[in-house]
Amino acid sequence: MINELSRRRFLSQAGIGVSAAWVSAHWPEMVSAATHAHQAAQSGAAYKFEFFTPAEAVEIDALSARIIPTDDTPGAREAGVLYFIDRALVTFGSGDQQKYRDGLVELQSAVPAKFPGVEKFSALAPEQQDELLHTIETNQTEKAPRRRRLNSGQTFLEALRVATISGFLIDPEADLGNRGGVGWKLIGREPAHSFQPPFGYYDKDYPGWQPAPKMADKG
Amino acid sequence: MKVEQPKYKTSDEVDFVIIGSGAAGGILAKELSTNGFRVVVLEQGPYLTEADYTHNEIKVLGEDLLTNHPKLQPTTFRKTPQDKAKQQRALVYGRSVGGTSVHFTANFWRFHEIDFIERGKVGAIPGANLVDWPIRYADLEPYYTKVEWEIGVSGLAGASPFDPPRSKPYPMPPLPVKSSGVIFERAAQKLGWNPFPAPMAILSQPRPGRSACMNCGFCLSFGCEVGAKSSSLVAAIRVAEKTGRCEIRPDSYVHRIETDARGRAIGAAYFNKDKNTHLQKAKAVIVCANGAETPRLLLMSANAQFPNGLANNSSGVVGKNLMLNSGAISLGVFEHPLNDYKGFAVSRILHDFYELDAQKVGFCGGGGLDARFDATPIGFALNSLPPDTPKWGSAFKKTLAQNYTRTMEVFSHATSLAREDNSFSLDPDLKDAWGLPALRMTYKDHPDDLKVAKWLNDRALELLDAAGATKKWSYPIVEQEFAVHLLGTCRMGADPKTSVINSDHRTHDVKNLFLCDGSSFVTSGRGQPTMTIEALAFRAADRITALAKSGEISA
Numbered sequence: 001m002i003n004e005l006s007r008r009r010f011l012s013q014a015g016i017g018v019s020a021a022w023v024s025a026h027w028p029e030m031v032s033a034a035t036h037a038h039q040a041a042q043s044g045a046a047y048k049f050e051f052f053t054p055a056e057a058v059e060i061d062a063l064s065a066r067i068i069p070t071d072d073t074p075g076a077r078e079a080g081v082l083y084f085i086d087r088a089l090v091t092f093g094s095g096d097q098q099k100y101r102d103g104l105v106e107l108q109s110a111v112p113a114k115f116p117g118v119e120k121f122s123a124l125a126p127e128q129q130d131e132l133l134h135t136i137e138t139n140q141t142e143k144a145p146r147r148r149r150l151n152s153g154q155t156f157l158e159a160l161r162v163a164t165i166s167g168f169l170i171d172p173e174a175d176l177g178n179r180g181g182v183g184w185k186l187i188g189r190e191p192a193h194s195f196q197p198p199f200g201y202y203d204k205d206y207p208g209w210q211p212a213p214k215m216a217d218k219g
Numbered sequence: 220m221k222v223e224q225p226k227y228k229t230s231d232e233v234d235f236v237i238i239g240s241g242a243a244g245g246i247l248a249k250e251l252s253t254n255g256f257r258v259v260v261l262e263q264g265p266y267l268t269e270a271d272y273t274h275n276e277i278k279v280l281g282e283d284l285l286t287n288h289p290k291l292q293p294t295t296f297r298k299t300p301q302d303k304a305k306q307q308r309a310l311v312y313g314r315s316v317g318g319t320s321v322h323f324t325a326n327f328w329r330f331h332e333i334d335f336i337e338r339g340k341v342g343a344i345p346g347a348n349l350v351d352w353p354i355r356y357a358d359l360e361p362y363y364t365k366v367e368w369e370i371g372v373s374g375l376a377g378a379s380p381f382d383p384p385r386s387k388p389y390p391m392p393p394l395p396v397k398s399s400g401v402i403f404e405r406a407a408q409k410l411g412w413n414p415f416p417a418p419m420a421i422l423s424q425p426r427p428g429r430s431a432c433m434n435c436g437f438c439l440s441f442g443c444e445v446g447a448k449s450s451s452l453v454a455a456i457r458v459a460e461k462t463g464r465c466e467i468r469p470d471s472y473v474h475r476i477e478t479d480a481r482g483r484a485i486g487a488a489y490f491n492k493d494k495n496t497h498l499q500k501a502k503a504v505i506v507c508a509n510g511a512e513t514p515r516l517l518l519m520s521a522n523a524q525f526p527n528g529l530a531n532n533s534s535g536v537v538g539k540n541l542m543l544n545s546g547a548i549s550l551g552v553f554e555h556p557l558n559d560y561k562g563f564a565v566s567r568i569l570h571d572f573y574e575l576d577a578q579k580v581g582f583c584g585g586g587g588l589d590a591r592f593d594a595t596p597i598g599f600a601l602n603s604l605p606p607d608t609p610k611w612g613s614a615f616k617k618t619l620a621q622n623y624t625r626t627m628e629v630f631s632h633a634t635s636l637a638r639e640d641n642s643f644s645l646d647p648d649l650k651d652a653w654g655l656p657a658l659r660m661t662y663k664d665h666p667d668d669l670k671v672a673k674w675l676n677d678r679a680l681e682l683l684d685a686a687g688a689t690k691k692w693s694y695p696i697v698e699q700e701f702a703v704h705l706l707g708t709c710r711m712g713a714d715p716k717t718s719v720i721n722s723d724h725r726t727h728d729v730k731n732l733f734l735c736d737g738s739s740f741v742t743s744g745r746g747q748p749t750m751t752i753e754a755l756a757f758r759a760a761d762r763i764t765a766l767a768k769s770g771e772i773s774a
Contacts, residue, residue: 070699075616130612138611141323161611169596171276186484186616187623189560189596193274194433199562200398200624201555209375209396209416 037106051089051097057082063107063157064130064164068102073186076164080179084167085160096159103156110136133157224466225257229486229497233257233629234767236487238473238516239282241318242749243756244507244735245451246370249458250760252465255717256767259466259499260456261489264314266469267321268452272442276595279441285322287314288670291652295659296700300640306649309660310702317442317452319509319620320749324439324564325420325448326589326632329363329754331383332356333574333585337742340401341577344421347636347665348380349583349764353713353722354382362754367418370454370753371426374418381413381570391424393417393566398557399627400566403590407569407698414569414696417589417647419712420449420668420749439593441467451753468499474655476520476529476732484529484732490653503731503772504515505724505763507566507756510705510737511643515658516536517709519647530726530734533715539565539642541660542706542743543633545668547676547696549629550603551688556624560591572675573745586745588679592626599623605690605737629682631675632746636665637707637755664698672696704748709738722756723762732773735759 061082070078071115076082089097111121114132118124128194136157154162172181172191184191198204227233234256237244244260252258253704286322287310295304299495313319333340335352343349360383367371376388393416396404400417407414421438425431429446438448446453459465470492477485477498486500504512514537520526531537568589575585594603600619603626606619641663645656673696681766683691712718715727720739726732735756737748766772 025296029370067615068616071613071616073616073620109277133611164611165600166597171274171596171598186598186620187596187599188556188558188620189623191437193437195436195561196393196434197562198398199395199434200558202401202553203396206396206401209378209404210416211378212413213409 013089047083050099051086057086058122059104059107059120060085060100060160062129063133063160064167066126066133067161067164068168069126074180074182076168078179079168079182081164081167084170085163088163093163099156099159103160106156107136224460225463226450227257227259227466227499228524229499231257232486232500232502233259234502235259235505235763236261236499236503237319237505237507238487238686239263239507239509239512239736240316240451240456240467241313241319241449241507241509242752243737243759244505245317245320245455245459246753246756247505247507247735247760247763248465248467249455249758250757252459252462253763254760255464256764257464257584258459259468259501260459261471261473261487261499262316262318262469263409263472264316264318264469266467267315267442269442269444269446271442273323273435274435274441276597279322280598282597284442285313285315285442286311286448292651293651293657295646295657297659297661298663298698299698300561300661304646304659304661308701309658310511312511312704316456316467317450320420320450321442321452322440323749324591324593325748325749326565326568326747327366327374327418327420328568328570328745329385329418330356330359330586330744330751331381331570331573334742334744337583339512340425341583342570344583344636344665347583347667348639349692350712350717350741353711359751360384360386361753363750364755366599366750366753366755369757370420370451371422371429371449372418372420372750374405375416375424376544379413379570384547389418391422392479394419394421394423394563395434395566397559397560397562397566397590397592399592401462401570402551402553402557402627403567403588403615403629403682403688406682407567410681410686411571412571412682414567417565417568419563419565422447422449429458432563436560436562438563442453453724458672461595471497472653473508473516473651474519476506476516476683476728477505478520478522478529481771482524482729484729492497494653498622503733503763503767505733505735507734507736510541510708510740511702512662513655513738514643514708514738515645515735519655525728530709530719530728532728534719534727536639536706536710536717536718537719538644539639539706540637541641541643541662541702542637542740542745543662543699543702544704544706544746544748545633545635545664545672546746547631547672547679547693547695548606549631549676549679549684549691551627551629551682551686552605552622553625553627553688554688554726556581557627558593559627560594560624562595564591570676570745575625575674580674582670582674583636584634584667586631586671586675587747588675588682589630589632591628591630592629594626596623599626629679630723631672631679633668633671634745635668635706635743637710637742638663638665643705650661661697662700662702669696669698693741704737704743704746706737706740706743706748710741711739723766724759733759733763
């Protein structure tokens, strides 16, 4: 059963699954990771990664760009998700370091297996990257019932997906957020904290509450 | 915003020590201090105020700014008493001054007559411990009215043909309608149902020291920075503090109620912020720690006189008969933007199915439907997209971008039948950060609870169809393993053998020990317990005041 609060507390709930600790266990440092992504974005100097090697960073960047691609609107790349994840893996997400290291190695070995002659995921064309990810997804994940909880036992790719979405949609206020607020712009969330009705299309011309026509009969 | 308070010494025998500052504790503090008594409120969480609240998802949802912390206070869960419990987060409750009333949705439904007399009406239900309350709706009606006027509830009296009788209208009009509310209302009326403006404990008009709702949208799970949400902090505790007789003592984690040789409570032992233990002496103890922590505290207070836990000698039901409220959620996507992230959670509800004919539907129970949206952005992306949406890639992104402003939910809130096996108890192995036994939850829904959830959810799907949703789906209806509403674990009753407190909220076994919170419930209601917790608290305050003034408590 889904409970009123638990489902909204998806992140705390994720703590039930060991690997979902990625987002849930150490949120405070997530703030720091997001701030880090901002700073990385703002500084013109070459970025010094804290967890990833430069080569790994290229792969993570390519992967997260397939999760939330850049098309006619900004994606994970423009939101600085890579830097967010790099910071996370030396702070609150450090428990996932091995998962990332192993996952990257496994992924790289899958590349030439499917596309002989190509060594790196990042060297594939986007369509090929998607094709490979679909293959891995089909092999690895079972269709779990969709509930308002994250499933435990996340794979590397599932952990990366949660991290990418978090880095993309995190509250941009007070320097915490997705770079330039691109995530919230995409979903259409205005950053203001006070609104006046009408809020949306359907309450625009609302004439005021009237009892249901049948009400009189029902007594 | 904090008001000067008296500082009592722990050795001062105050009139009442109240454990917990939430929906019930806050109101009892206000009423008893107003009535001239000296009161100390011990709250395990910090004293946070409007200035400390934030819209930051990370701090609130991730760091448990306002709620119990799974690392400091780990819990375990099992389905039946035969199972070995596994460590998992089993419940959430408010853990700051004001308790859960700080971050709740603020849906404020009164119970109806049926909630007090359902057993008498439908008879015994196999596998359920369904009994009637020792009080009736009419006994609580004046106190429901008191809650609405003193705490601040927005709503429209007479709007629902299913409403129980009321002595006064609401003190202020309903909150504005949201797009989800308009969609819900039109579709429900098309189906011949009776939607109406949701009664909410959120101000539609300002009150002294409190703003009307600004429609910020960070409502459920968040504290209100403008005092519009009627938490017990802004609506009751501030009044208590002004009497000059009430001390709110935060960061005070009560772990034991001490008794004397006569078997009477002498005070509450608690850890302060530095984990030093103190004993606050009092003439009487009132536990308002919620439906999980209240029974836990009684069980932890076991001694030679009360080997099964305090106030548990006669009945042995402390912690048992837990009810969580059944329910279901369906989501719908619409053509145009609702922007339902603005505002508050709920603007329209319906009670057509509050009382179902058990003979006709084949189960005992009923419930209400509400129209809402309350997902935070990351949560929405992870959990609120249609199940056939790709999990990543441009199609995922497109659906996310399209749906966030166009999605709403129909939430079915329903009954839970009490079962003696469903309980909060002390975990035999796991300890919290203070070395105290962790809470262990045992829970398996009665089959009727799942049936009522399914039945109501079918109505919710009909409604979304009638509303013209371009897409609709539901979360699976499965047995609950996580508790938000914590009800029934120290139930009220006339018979000391089957209940823990009498209708004055006095424990049958300890004369100067009172319990008032969700644990007092005999039935679950239809999913919105806080209004009734507060009405019970106002009523308990009257009963306890009368007993104290007649010298009956100390006699």
